[in-house]
Amino acid sequence: MDPRSALPSIDKLLRQDEILRLIANHGRDAVVETLRSLLQDRRRAIGQGQAAAGNLLTECAERLAEQAEPSLRPVLNLTGTVNHTNLGRALLSQRAAEAACQAMISATNLEYDLDQGTRGDRDSHVEALICRLTGAEAATVVNNNAAAVMLMLNTLALGREVVVSRGELVEIGGAFRVPDVMARAGCRLHEVGTTNRTHLRDYAQAVNEETAAFMKVHASNYAIEGFTAEVPQADLAALARRQGIPFLIDLGSGSLLDLGAFGLPAEPTARQAISDGADAVTFSGDKLLGGPQCGIIAGSRELIARMRANPLKRALRVDKIILAALTATLQSHCDPERARAEIPTLRLLTRPTDEIRALAEWLCPQVGTAVAGWAGVSVIECLSQIGSGARPVDLLPSAGLAFDGIGGVSAQAIARAFRELPLPVIGRIHKDRFLLDLRCLENAEPFLAQLGRLTLVAPSA
Ligand SMILES: *Cc1c(COP(=O)(O)O)cnc(C)c1O
Numbered sequence: 001m002d003p004r005s006a007l008p009s010i011d012k013l014l015r016q017d018e019i020l021r022l023i024a025n026h027g028r029d030a031v032v033e034t035l036r037s038l039l040q041d042r043r044r045a046i047g048q049g050q051a052a053a054g055n056l057l058t059e060c061a062e063r064l065a066e067q068a069e070p071s072l073r074p075v076l077n078l079t080g081t082v083n084h085t086n087l088g089r090a091l092l093s094q095r096a097a098e099a100a101c102q103a104m105i106s107a108t109n110l111e112y113d114l115d116q117g118t119r120g121d122r123d124s125h126v127e128a129l130i131c132r133l134t135g136a137e138a139a140t141v142v143n144n145n146a147a148a149v150m151l152m153l154n155t156l157a158l159g160r161e162v163v164v165s166r167g168e169l170v171e172i173g174g175a176f177r178v179p180d181v182m183a184r185a186g187c188r189l190h191e192v193g194t195t196n197r198t199h200l201r202d203y204a205q206a207v208n209e210e211t212a213a214f215m216k217v218h219a220s221n222y223a224i225e226g227f228t229a230e231v232p233q234a235d236l237a238a239l240a241r242r243q244g245i246p247f248l249i250d251l252g253s254g255s256l257l258d259l260g261a262f263g264l265p266a267e268p269t270a271r272q273a274i275s276d277g278a279d280a281v282t283f284s285g286d287k288l289l290g291g292p293q294c295g296i297i298a299g300s301r302e303l304i305a306r307m308r309a310n311p312l313k314r315a316l317r318v319d320k321i322i323l324a325a326l327t328a329t330l331q332s333h334c335d336p337e338r339a340r341a342e343i344p345t346l347r348l349l350t351r352p353t354d355e356i357r358a359l360a361e362w363l364c365p366q367v368g369t370a371v372a373g374w375a376g377v378s379v380i381e382c383l384s385q386i387g388s389g390a391r392p393v394d395l396l397p398s399a400g401l402a403f404d405g406i407g408g409v410s411a412q413a414i415a416r417a418f419r420e421l422p423l424p425v426i427g428r429i430h431k432d433r434f435l436l437d438l439r440c441l442e443n444a445e446p447f448l449a450q451l452g453r454l455t456l457v458a459p460s461a
Helices: 017-026 028-047 056-068 094-105 124-134 145-157 178-184 200-206 233-243 270-275 301-309 311-316 320-333 336-342 344-349 353-370 411-419 445-449
Strands: 138-142 161-165 188-192 211-217 247-252 280-284 295-299 375-384 396-405 428-430 433-437
Touching: 017 028, 017 056, 028 056, 094 320, 124 138, 124 270, 124 295, 124 320, 138 145, 138 301, 138 311, 138 320, 145 161, 145 178, 145 211, 145 247, 145 280, 145 295, 145 301, 145 311, 161 178, 161 200, 178 188, 188 200, 200 233, 211 233, 233 247, 247 270, 270 280, 270 295, 280 301, 295 301, 301 311, 320 336, 336 344, 353 375, 353 396, 353 445, 375 433, 396 411, 411 428, 411 433
Parallel strands: 161 188, 161 211, 211 247, 247 280
Antiparallel strands: 138 295, 280 295, 375 396, 396 433, 428 433
8 A cells, every 4th residue: 555645634634633722823724734745745755765754743833833933033142242233233221112112002193293283293202302412403313324324415415526535435234335325325426535544635625516515434343543644523624614515424333422431432422523513414323322223313404404305314214113212212311321321232331341250150150061061161251342333443351151162062063052042142253162252141041041951953964
């Protein structure tokens, strides 16, 4: 007899209790489809002379559970890069998360003036706060800083030239390259100076009747050192004013607080840029600001009004969830100490090294037990990065755990074991060792709770 005929029919399977439970969880269609595909695999295997292996019902349950798992999941970022772009950048504060949640599940006065009972403007909810924190006259918010730069250039320089120093033609994470963004915004790049030195006279000589603006781009992800010269913002602002053109700055991270006061490497602040005479500045919401993904443009009333009137603004605008989270984040910034306590990005960046080291010492034996037999663990000093392009040359002393494979177990295999936990733990590999920087582990509970499930997976052949 053909062993294929011994396989159960779908109808028969669908009457089994276990399958009925799966239908209650995953829906009938998904269960039928999975059973069909499993039966087909078995028929094919038998046809090729292989014996059918494994329990059909267990396999069906596993496959359905796997399919139900969302692709986007929480992970533990122990890479040592606090604002890791690939891991979603800033974590929202509790306050910002609650505000976002409230905005999600309720109607809001997003574009409704409660006082007049008429149509309002969505920027109105954050504009006053941004102005208070930057000293600007007006502000608007779009999808991210790339969008902010795009909107600013398209509005102010369409079909005309923008003067930028050669030392600032940066690429940030692949798709954001200043020359390309400028081309897509519909304006022409007029490069001045050299990679390492640009002078005020270079800008002055570049001006012609096609010139729409001067722009400075913060060198976010690299540092030019040695024989260098760049023009101070205030001097460039004064020259722009004399020429009757706007002076624009893409600040990148653009902190709203003096990070130097927290003992962190200083980043240019939006307030300083505005007080130096910038007519419009742009910066990200989810870098050092520690808020939701968005791009903030702060500047003169006239320029911001023109940007708001650009149809691109509608295409790039943010939703109520972002505005709610941004408002809460900005409110925390009104007091530096409150910002440091409430905003995870700032709290993690300023976390005392002693505290991180004490955590590493405490965790080390427990982690050692979990990896016994295939890796040895030790406490190490390491260096964290701010991430997402903020001053890559400034590193923060931190502490963590280093893993050395036993009997030929590679750092990659150890990294994989941690990635395959229910709450994936992402570390980094440095000099053939797997490292977990504990700066961003504020709550060790979920990390510890799953250590028992760590298993070394044999590398697939
Ligand atoms: C990060 C960065 C951008 C892009 O900002 P997003 O918020 O990621 O869109 C643009 N310019 C500079 C200088 C940056 O550092």
